[in-house]
Amino acid sequence: MTGERFKxxxxxxxxxxxxxxxxxxxxxxGFASEIESRDFVPGTKQEEEIRAVLQPHLEKVSFPSAELEPGRYVTESDDIVAFFAAKAGRDPKxxxxxxxxxDGVFAMxxxxxxxxxxxxxxxxA
Structure with a gap:
C-alpha cells in the first residue's frame, strides 16, 4: 500500500x-477540493473513455457518476450530494x-x- 488517501x-x-x-x-x-473531477463534452473521445471505465461498475452508465469509495460507484445526483454532505458536515438545505x-432553474x-x-x-400515439 502506498499510503495515499483515496480521493x-x-x-x-x-x-x-x-x-x-x-x-x-x-x-x-467547500468540498470541491476533496474530489477529483473528470469532466467531458458529450460526443467526444473522452466521453467514450469515461464510459468504458464506468461500464464494468454500473448497471447503466449515466451522469453524474462517482466512485465515492474504492469500488463503490453511484449515479444518482441526490445520492452523490448526500454522501458529500455527510462528509463535509453541511446541510444542502x-x-x-x-x-x-x-428549487429554481433545476426544478423548472x-x-x-x-x-x-x-x-x-x-x-x-
Whole structure:
C-alpha cells in the first residue's frame, strides 16, 4: 500500500443539469477540493473513455457518476450530494446558491423536460 488517501472521483458531463447540481453543492460546501473531477463534452473521445471505465461498475452508465469509495460507484445526483454532505458536515438545505438552483432553474428545467416527454408520447400515439 502506498499510503495515499483515496480521493473520490466525480464524472461530470458538460451542460447536464444533474451534474451542475452536484458541482454547485461541492463548490458552495467547500468540498470541491476533496474530489477529483473528470469532466467531458458529450460526443467526444473522452466521453467514450469515461464510459468504458464506468461500464464494468454500473448497471447503466449515466451522469453524474462517482466512485465515492474504492469500488463503490453511484449515479444518482441526490445520492452523490448526500454522501458529500455527510462528509463535509453541511446541510444542502442551508446552502443558498444550491437551494436557489435546485428549487429554481433545476426544478423548472425538470418540469419542462417532463412536459416535453409527455408531448412526444402523445404525438407518437
Amino acid at each position: 473520490p472521483v466525480l464524472y461530470l458531463k458538460e451542460n447536464c443539469p444533474f451534474c451542475l447540481k452536484v458541482r454547485i453543492f461541492l463548490m458552495e460546501s 442551508e446552502l443558498t446558491v444550491y437551494r436557489n438552483y435546485v 428545467s425538470m418540469k419542462l423536460w417532463k412536459e416535453n416527454m409527455e408531448l412526444k408520447k402523445a404525438a407518437s
